[in-house]
Amino acid sequence: MLTYxxxxxxxxxxxxxxxxxxxxxxxxxxxxxxxxxxEWIGIKRGDSYYLLMxxxxxxxxxxxxxxxxxxxxxxxxxxSLLWPNFMRVAGQAIALPLFMETFAFFVEAIFLGIxxxxxxxxxxxxxxxxxxxxxxxxxxxxxxxxxxxxxxxxAPRGFDLVNGKMTNIEPIVAMFNPAMPTxxxxxxxxxxxxxxxxxxxxxxxxxxRGRTHAYYKKALRMSMVTALLFSVATxxxxxxxxxxxxxxxxxxxxxxxxxxETKSHAELVFGGILTENNEVKYGFRIPxxxxxxxxxxxxTVVKGLNEVPVEERPPLKASHYFFDSMVFIGMYLTVVxxxxxxxxxxxxxxxxxxxxxxxxxxxxxxxxxLSVLAIEFGWMFAEIGRQPWILWKVMTVAEGATTSNHVDxxxxxxxxxxxxxxxxxIRVLIRMFKHNPAEDEIKALGWEGGGKK
Amino acid sequence: MSYELVGIxxxxxxxxxxxxxxxxxxxxxxxxxxxxxxxxxxxxxxxxERYLSPVWEVTNVFLVFxxxxxxxxxxxSAYYYGTALLVPGSLAxxxxxxxxxxxxxxxxxxxxxxxxLFLYGVSGWLIPAALSTVLAISEGxxxxxxxxxxxxxxxLSLFTNIYPYSVIxxxxxxxxxxxxMFLTYYASKAEDEGALNIVRKYALMWSAPxxxxxxxxxxAIQGHNAEHFNNMVDRAWMFVLSFLFFVIxxxxxxxRRRYGLAFLCVILQFGFAWFGYGSAHLxxxxxxxxxxxxxxxxxxxxxxxxxxxxxxLLILLPSLFLLLxxxxxxxxxxxxxxxxxxxxxxxKHI
Numbered sequence: 165m166l167t168y169x170x171x172x173x174x175x176x177x178x179x180x181x182x183x184x185x186x187x188x189x190x191x192x193x194x195x196x197x198x199x200x201x202x203e204w205i206g207i208k209r210g211d212s213y214y215l216l217m218x219x220x221x222x223x224x225x226x227x228x229x230x231x232x233x234x235x236x237x238x239x240x241x242x243x244s245l246l247w248p249n250f251m252r253v254a255g256q257a258i259a260l261p262l263f264m265e266t267f268a269f270f271v272e273a274i275f276l277g278i279x280x281x282x283x284x285x286x287x288x289x290x291x292x293x294x295x296x297x298x299x300x301x302x303x304x305x306x307x308x309x310x311x312x313x314x315x316x317x318x319a320p321r322g323f324d325l326v327n328g329k330m331t332n333i334e335p336i337v338a339m340f341n342p343a344m345p346t347x348x349x350x351x352x353x354x355x356x357x358x359x360x361x362x363x364x365x366x367x368x369x370x371x372x373r374g375r376t377h378a379y380y381k382k383a384l385r386m387s388m389v390t391a392l393l394f395s396v397a398t399x400x401x402x403x404x405x406x407x408x409x410x411x412x413x414x415x416x417x418x419x420x421x422x423x424x425e426t427k428s429h430a431e432l433v434f435g436g437i438l439t440e441n442n443e444v445k446y447g448f449r450i451p452x453x454x455x456x457x458x459x460x461x462x463x464t465v466v467k468g469l470n471e472v473p474v475e476e477r478p479p480l481k482a483s484h485y486f487f488d489s490m491v492f493i494g495m496y497l498t499v500v501x502x503x504x505x506x507x508x509x510x511x512x513x514x515x516x517x518x519x520x521x522x523x524x525x526x527x528x529x530x531x532x533x534l535s536v537l538a539i540e541f542g543w544m545f546a547e548i549g550r551q552p553w554i555l556w557k558v559m560t561v562a563e564g565a566t567t568s569n570h571v572d573x574x575x576x577x578x579x580x581x582x583x584x585x586x587x588x589x590i591r592v593l594i595r596m597f598k599h600n601p602a603e604d605e606i607k608a609l610g611w612e613g614g615g616k617k
Numbered sequence: 618m619s620y621e622l623v624g625i626x627x628x629x630x631x632x633x634x635x636x637x638x639x640x641x642x643x644x645x646x647x648x649x650x651x652x653x654x655x656x657x658x659x660x661x662x663x664x665x666e667r668y669l670s671p672v673w674e675v676t677n678v679f680l681v682f683x684x685x686x687x688x689x690x691x692x693x694s695a696y697y698y699g700t701a702l703l704v705p706g707s708l709a710x711x712x713x714x715x716x717x718x719x720x721x722x723x724x725x726x727x728x729x730x731x732x733x734l735f736l737y738g739v740s741g742w743l744i745p746a747a748l749s750t751v752l753a754i755s756e757g758x759x760x761x762x763x764x765x766x767x768x769x770x771x772x773l774s775l776f777t778n779i780y781p782y783s784v785i786x787x788x789x790x791x792x793x794x795x796x797x798m799f800l801t802y803y804a805s806k807a808e809d810e811g812a813l814n815i816v817r818k819y820a821l822m823w824s825a826p827x828x829x830x831x832x833x834x835x836x837a838i839q840g841h842n843a844e845h846f847n848n849m850v851d852r853a854w855m856f857v858l859s860f861l862f863f864v865i866x867x868x869x870x871x872x873r874r875r876y877g878l879a880f881l882c883v884i885l886q887f888g889f890a891w892f893g894y895g896s897a898h899l900x901x902x903x904x905x906x907x908x909x910x911x912x913x914x915x916x917x918x919x920x921x922x923x924x925x926x927x928x929x930l931l932i933l934l935p936s937l938f939l940l941l942x943x944x945x946x947x948x949x950x951x952x953x954x955x956x957x958x959x960x961x962x963x964x965k966h967i
Contacts, residue, residue: 223725226721227722227725230674230720231718233674233717234677234714234717237710237713242707243695244684244699245703245706246703247699248699251696253692254692255688255689256692256914259685259689259922260689263685263686263926264929265685266681266682266685267925267932267933269678270929270936271933273674274936274940275936276674277670277674277675277940277944278943278944281670281671281944285943298936331915333917334917336921566703567767568700570703571703574703574704574707577708577711581711588718588722592725596725
């Protein structure tokens with residue numbers, strides 16, 4: 165057993181809550197876009213299969229939104245319950261994006277409620293589609309604001325520190341901190357990729373099981389094209405993130421790459437193990453790649469860990485492996501979605517009739533859990549990589565934590581809660597769709613044929 | 618008005634909004650469960666679901682909004698309340714989480730699962746109790762600050778003192794009262810006689826305990842925080858008005874007339890009591906540690922928050938209006954008529 169230390173337990177509990185929340189939050193950010201795309205295509209082409217797709221996706225989405233809302237409420241309040249000292253200081257500077265996030269959430273909640281209960285209420289379908297616009301904007305804006313808060317923790321700006329107290333606060337500068345653009349871009353793009361892959365995997369799984377209705381093929385096509393688009397965007401933004409880290413948080417980048425000596429023409433290490441003497445063994449090395457990632461040219465000098473005091477270094481193993489896993493999965497997702505799009509282009513004319521390549525379908529199915537893992541890995545790298553700071557170079561994690569005596573008990577309670585909720589949510593989702601496949605619903609609605617082909 | 622007063626007033630208004638929508642929501646969940654145990658679920662369930670389904674998510678936002686606003690305007694409250702409230706706050710969170718997710722599970726997922734309905738109904742009723750202890754704590758006497766600045770929370774005195782109990786009792790009964798009064802109005806709009814008869818009985822049943830519990834709170838606060846009590850006596854007219862609106866509301870429901878006006882009177886009843894209580898509590902957010910004048914955030918942030926708040930309202934109010942128009946003031950929807958075709962009442966629209 166761990167000995168009781170509120171700091172450790174607060175870290176575990178916060179980490180656990182976020183670990184659970186970001187899965188649902190990612191779905192919450194990405195799905196409105198997917199649903200909107202499906203409904204838009206359905207209306208434009210008069211293809212009722214896409215309308216059904218939007219409807220079925222929205223139905224499952226409600227369940228994930230519910231869990232996302234409650235876990236989001238948990239983390240929102242836990243910020244104050246577990247990190248009161250941090251919130252007291254940071255509340256002075258970052259209350260603005262937190263406050264705006266609740267507005268975005270409000271708009272999303274209102275219009276999602278309206279959207280779900282007005283499927284057949286408007287004679288003109290476009291009005292119903294338009295209700296989804298504020299939902300999508302609201303969910304992406306939430307991600308934007310909350311990520312700006314996290315950006316502030318990585319790159320605190322917009323205040324002067326005088327005797328440990330913040331003065332001359334500029335809320336706008338604090339919100340538009342240097343970490344914000346790459347973080348927000350990365351969060352949004354990866355959320356869209358993940359949702360596209362989850363939806364694609366569901367269709368691919370149905371196809372693999374021999375349910376070859378055109379509905380699934382259309383769903384797969386739409387999801388995979390979206391996935392390709394945003395995987396490429398993710399890679400581009402990932403490159404910008406590297407340059408951001410080089411400029412503002414070189415410690416984090418160096419820890420991710422096990423880069424000890426400050427030098428130019430630095431190589432990128434993939435995998436491998438770190439020995440006691442901080443030597444890298446068995447790693448796959450790409451010459452100059454780290455310098456190019458950091459500054460765009462091979463002669464960029466990249467700061468090494470040797471210049472960072474040992475007590476200010478983030479955990480090296482965790483940083484490196486999480487980072488590598490994230491990048492590897494990102495590449496996998498790009499390759500698979502590219503593979504699908506090439507396959508589709510070559511079989512353009514008969515893509516709805518021709519049986520799909522089974523290996524490709526399996527690769528798509530595997531992409532869904534991997535994309536969720538990549539979200540978790542990337543997030544863990546980002547958070548662990550800024551240890552020991554809660555506010556980069558301003559406040560350490562230990563200084564921000566609560567001193568309460570009961571964090572361990574709360575940790576067990578919340579662990580139990582998340583376990584029960586997640587298991588039930590998965591059961592409910594499986595039952596919702598297993599007992600009601602799309603073919604049956606199409607028959608029941610009399611939509612066979614799906615409008616234009 | 619100074620910006621600290623603007624801030625706390627805005628927050629208080631939002632908490633009042635939460636009090637109303639959450640009471641309707643919590644009470645409805647509770648009635649929904651009770652009716653399923655007593656075998657009357659089929660009569661009132663449709664009316665409850667038709668109202669709750671589109672709005673359940675919005676309820677939660679009111680609470681988050683209040684809380685984020687409080688921390689934003691008064692960052693020290695995060696420090697004091699955050700340190701002290703770890704246990705009660707976490708318990709309330711767990712209840713909220715169970716309730717929110719099991720609502721979705723039982724509504725969209727597996728129909729009429731007894732366990733889900735139980736978790737949903739009972740957790741909802743306990744949340745007001747958990748949250749209202751925060752109101753009790755704000756009166757002071759349960760949080761103490763050591764010489765080294767460490768904050769500790771006196772559990773024992775919270776449970777051995779009469780004042781917290783009075784607040785909890787009031788929260789428990791008024792949730793049922795507000796909810797039943799609203800459902801009476803909603804059922805009458807839906808022209809659903811069966812449901813109306815049941816919820817009207819609930820409303821009348823819970824009216825007397827509500828007013829008794831209010832008096833009990835008055836009595837208890839006198840012994841606990843005399844300063845606050847005296848401030849409340851200075852505003853006696855607000856509480857008298859509150860009582861007057863209570864009488865009107867119950868009268869109309871009793872006479873089976875003007876249910877809409879009756880519910881408006883319920884809002885005014887709680888509104889006057891709420892703002893009477895709140896204004897008497899000023900200038901303290903947490904007696905005696907957090908004072909709205911001394912512990913407000915820096916001017917730049919306060920200004921930014923107020924600007925954002927005004928802009929936010931410009932988006933929020935029309936949206937809320939649209940929501941209410943579509944699901945509360947749309948006669949066809951309330952009656953369960955879709956596209957002019959009746960008879961498919963209560964059927965889910967997704």
